[in-house]
Every structure is written in structure tokens, then in C-alpha cells.
Amino acid sequence: MPVTDEAIDKIKGMIISGELAPGDRLPKEADLAGRLGLSRSSLREAVKALCLIRVLDVRQGDGTYVTSLEPKLLLDAMTFVVDFHRDDTVLDFLAVRRILEPAATAMAALRMTEADIAELATLLDDLDESPTVEALVANDLEFHRRIALGSGNPVLCSLIDSLSGPTTRARIWRAVTQEGAVAKTREQHRAIYEAIAAKEPELARSWATVHVAGVEQWLRIALGGANGEADPAAVG
Secondary structure (H helix, E strand, O other): OOHHHHHHHHHHHHHHOOOOOOOOEOOOHHHHHHHHOOOHHHHHHHHHHHHHOOOEEEEOOOEEEEOOOOHHHHHHHHHHHHOOOOHHHHHHHHHHHHHHHHHHHHHHHHHOOHHHHHHHHHHHHHOOOOOOHHHHHHHHHHHHHHHHHHOOOHHHHHHHHHOHHHHHHHHHHHHHHOOOHHHHHHHHHHHHHHHHHOOOHHHHHHHHHHHHHHHHHHHHHHOOOOOOOOOHHHOO
16 A cells, blocks of 8 residues: 555544544644654645545644535535546436436425425526526526435535536536427426425426436437437537
């Protein structure tokens, strides 16, 4: 195992064991390096790496601290990686959305408060009859974000949120090029909302599956996925 990886592993072990808790300050570099049997340079590299993935936070002139370790914070690193996706992987991201979003929607049907549901209805009503593509996509993203929040699971919510970026351009492309896409999106959003409002988790799950799978199927056809002649540049 490379020395830096060993150093990362040892610091991680201290956090997992509870020896270092969220918000704790790490011992001084020299003391920690001696305690873990590491060189100061390898410890320094390990700290840098753990800062990048938001496990540690270096405060200039104060020291190095364990972060809150909240799911959203830790999953920011995944969002950073996702931002570098290739256009030919958009279908893969949509496939993951098709697995996660129906589950979140079913959970939201059981957990969203009446106030949350009322805000969801307002969001649907705020969209004009003939919205611009930008307004439609913004409304779509917010609609799904609120449902993910309504699931009550911050990890699931963060995962879904991180998948929004790679699929946004596909949503825009569909709205621009597919006849009836706007009306279909509105209709399916309304059906998802009504299932959530009725506290029908399986119905909500079904409509969410239909909604995401519809975008995935359209994109697969548009990219020529059936015959392997996809043109990734078209999504860009």
C-alpha cells in the first residue's frame, strides 16, 4: 500500500472508531505523525486528500478539523466527479435516476407534510401554459428536488441531486425537439403530484418510473442507441 494511502487509512480508522468525532481538531502534525508511525510529509498529503473529499477542513492559523461528515457535504466530491461525465454516459446516469427517483417518490408519498405537498402544487401551478424551455427545465429540476427532499433521506436526496447536472442538457434537448414533450412533462408531473397528495406510494413510484424512463427511452432513440450510431455531440 502506498505511504499516502496508508496515512489516509489510519486517519479514517481514527474517525470510524470514534477516536476523532465530527468537529474534532486533529492533534498537531508532529504529534499525529509520530503516533501513527508516519512521516510528516505523508501525513500532510493524506490531509490534503481528505480535505478534497470534505472529510477534513484545514483552517488557516487554527488547525485541521474533522468536518460535520454530513452526507451532502461528503457527496459533494461525487458531484465534482460527475461534472466531468462524457456525453455518451448520459444514458447511464438516466438509468441510475430510474432506480433512485421512483424510490424517493414512493417515500415522499408517505413522508411529505401537507405544507410540502401544497408547495409542490404551487410549483406546478406557477408554470405558464407555454413556458420557455429554460423555465420548463428549471421547474422540472425544482419539482424533482422537492420530492427528493420529501423522501426524508438526506443521502438519497444528495445522490439524486448530484445526478441532475448530467441529465439537464438531455431534458433541454427533448423539450426543444420532441413534439408534445412540454405537455407530457406537465401531465406526468401532475400525476406524480396527485399520487403523493393521495398518499399512494406505489402509484407515485409507478408514475416516477414512467416519467424518467420516458426521457431515457427518447434519448436512446434520439442517439441511435438501437443501432449503435449514437452521436454524443448532439447532446452537447
